Amino acid sequence: MTTLPPPRPLVSLRDLRVELGGNPILRGVTAGITRGTITALIGLNGSGKTTLLRALVNEYPHKGTIQFHCGHDHSQPYPEAIGYVPQRLTLDARLPLTVGDFLALTLSRRPLFFGISKKVAARSRAILERVGVADCLDRPVEGLSGGQLQRVLLALALEPHPELLLLDEPASGIDFKDQKKFYELISSINRETGVTVLLVSHDLNMVQAHAHDVLCLRGGSIQCQGPPDEILTPINMSLVFGAELHMFPHRYGT
Ligand SMILES: Nc1ncnc2c1ncn2[C@@H]1O[C@H](COP(=O)(O)OP(=O)(O)OP(=O)(O)O)[C@@H](O)[C@H]1O
Numbered sequence: 349m350t351t352l353p354p355p356r357p358l359v360s361l362r363d364l365r366v367e368l369g370g371n372p373i374l375r376g377v378t379a380g381i382t383r384g385t386i387t388a389l390i391g392l393n394g395s396g397k398t399t400l401l402r403a404l405v406n407e408y409p410h411k412g413t414i415q416f417h418c419g420h421d422h423s424q425p426y427p428e429a430i431g432y433v434p435q436r437l438t439l440d441a442r443l444p445l446t447v448g449d450f451l452a453l454t455l456s457r458r459p460l461f462f463g464i465s466k467k468v469a470a471r472s473r474a475i476l477e478r479v480g481v482a483d484c485l486d487r488p489v490e491g492l493s494g495g496q497l498q499r500v501l502l503a504l505a506l507e508p509h510p511e512l513l514l515l516d517e518p519a520s521g522i523d524f525k526d527q528k529k530f531y532e533l534i535s536s537i538n539r540e541t542g543v544t545v546l547l548v549s550h551d552l553n554m555v556q557a558h559a560h561d562v563l564c565l566r567g568g569s570i571q572c573q574g575p576p577d578e579i580l581t582p583i584n585m586s587l588v589f590g591a592e593l594h595m596f597p598h599r600y601g602t
Pocket residue numbers: 368369373391392393394395396397398399400
């Protein structure tokens with residue numbers, strides 16, 4: 349019988365604590381995020397999921413340890429090896445940016461008033477093609493649907509080659525059909541590039557179908573962690589959500 353090597357964590361959290369406004373939000377989180385997998389972070393509203401993601405990108409000061417097992421320097425204000433798709437993006441409608449302008453602001457090292465170089469325009473088109481929204485390049489960001497905007501943000505988060513992709517409820521506000529497609533896209537990017545994904549989700553069906561590992565937060569502490577089949581049980585879910593939930597095996601048609 350062959351013994352499988354133990355999973356290698358990309359990130360180890362040890363006794364991670366975050367206080368916001370004088371209140372303890374994360375209360376000693378110890379967990380590992382396995383390299384190359386999709387880990388779903390679940391829990392009630394206010395349990396600290398976004399706070400955990402923000403601590404990972406140094407947006408919130410923390411106590412305890414966040415250790416990245418890779419060669420990159422993660423002490424920078426916003427580590428380059430991390431891609432982030434926020435829960436929501438509030439844009440000022442008075443600033444009519446096209447998707448191309450929006451991407452160029454991040455991809456280009458020169459001010460937008462000098463125009464967009466051919467290289468940046470080609471790169472923008474290529475990264476939009478990768479997530480299936482190349483036709484949005486010349487459209488105003490404000491006019492995009494929720495699903496299109498999330499794909500544009502995902503395209504940006506994948507630049508240039510993150511080791512860790514943080515997705516904060518990336519499919520909230522998207523209709524069921526586009527949600528399913530969005531999760532499938534994330535799965536295929538994870539398979540093709542090997543990027544490690546930490547994904548906040550309230551959709552337990554999608555978590556069961558696409559995550560390799562589930563991390564459950566309750567009141568700022570880890571309630572349980574493990575593969576979906578072991579974690580998404582009625583007993584665990586009543587501990588995490590305080591409500592009786594029954595999961596049924598996923599049967600998506602192709
Ligand atoms: N800047 C802040 N100052 C003070 N308290 C904050 C701040 N940001 C968040 N909180 C509080 O921290 C707690 C955790 O918030 P967080 O956004 O991490 O929860 P969440 O699990 O992501 O919730 P949701 O599912 O609703 O997005 C909440 O009680 C929230 O009110």
